Amino acid sequence: MNVLIVGLGLMGGAYAYKLKDKGYYVYGVDIDNKAIEYAKNNDFIDEGASDPALFIEKSDIIVLAFYPKAIIDFLKKYNNLFRKNHIITDICGVKSSFLSEAVECAKPATYLSHHPMAGREKNGIEYSKKCVFEGANFLIVPDGDVKDSAIDVITRMGLDLGFSKISIIDKEKHDNMIGFTSQLTHAIAVSLVNSDRNDDTKKYIGDSYRDLTRIALINENLWSELFVENKEFLLNHIEHFENELDILKTALKNSDKEKLKELFRSSTKIRKEMEK
């Protein structure tokens, strides 16, 4: 299987590295020559260049590992090179805003989106080897008319990357769920850190603060785009969360230990279920 990775950042680099190791023939493309050199020197790719046109026709799978905004432009620019048996996919964290258009622009190729639910707070291909996909969720998001054979190819790629749990989900449900599990958590971590009123906080932190705020180290360009693209779902989740926090705040104001215990029992039960 020949795979073309467009964008050799943290995730694109991890895909290249892991798929080459599994026997895929890997082409790598990036606008940054240093990333290509790094990928070559570390045996992440078989061939690399800055122009995707060199590799598109030779590839079975084309993985777009860059920001959602740039996807449609890419598809329009290289459309004349796409063939019916190409499978084009992306790794973006939101889907509804561009997916229908992407499916159209990719024709005659098959566009089949997916979302690898793993990563690290660091950016850049030099951190790619540290990406751990084992145990993580891999979501396939079909839209329009997608053949089973294309789903099989992307499922196989997810398993070859090391992901453990492959799910198929439609784009609205995807964006709604991701608004909750990923974007809301980032909104919370950012707000928590920004509400810090002290300059010696680090003397007083334990694991809980450290864990909760790790993702406050955030790629501003990527995440401002993801937030705005998924605005409706995310606003809705922020409001549900605020309501729950208000319930806890009221219990606390009233020194209502029984209500607090009820909230703690509920969260413990839900969180435990999640580990099964």
Add this chain to the structure above:
Amino acid sequence: MNVLIVGLGLMGGAYAYKLKDKGYYVYGVDIDNKAIEYAKNNDFIDEGASDPALFIEKSDIIVLAFYPKAIIDFLKKYNNLFRKNHIITDICGVKSSFLSEAVECAKPATYLSHHPMAGREKNGIEYSKKCVFEGANFLIVPDGDVKDSAIDVITRMGLDLGFSKISIIDKEKHDNMIGFTSQLTHAIAVSLVNSDRNDDTKKYIGDSYRDLTRIALINENLWSELFVENKEFLLNHIEHFENELDILKTALKNSDKEKLKELFRSSTKIRKEMEK
């Protein structure tokens, strides 16, 4: 040095295990005979019983490893056994609500409180060996007239337990900071999990949700007590946090990417400083 650990739960067990390993002579007390048996069988203690009176007079340090509410009762009950050279301490997560009274009730012994900022979500002595204190903060909270020699003994104990960063802090600042770094984070995690409206969320979670909600597995009795004891500080921090989340929400409503980026840059900068 002879140390008496009263309460062989997760933390008391970890103290016993680590201090015995460092050459302390360790007495262990618990109302649960099973915990004492476990501590004996696993070489956590030199001697154990259910009655603290058997060991108090022979001890240099007495560590109260149980809930804040029970501290004053303990001190009153055993006051007749306390001597001037005893150092009594506790590991509670809040201090203002009981510390002045504890200092009085402990006399003629010295009461010198501390807070080990590490733990695990699990309860019980069988998880004690997995407590990692290395790299963690250890806060000493003097109140009233405390001699330097007592601070030296508790500092030494903190280092022997493996803690890396020992700080001395007054009780109000302690409770204010802990309200932020520990209790607010728990309030957030609980509210986040309780705001979950789906029953298949676990298919869509990545590291961020997992990290943010680990502490939603919460000991309801302990934490309802800690929350209510530290109500004023915690309510204040919840409100600051809500204000920050509102700023983010407004930026999102307006699709104001520049404002979002500014918030993300701020959180990234503050969080990075914390790792130094």
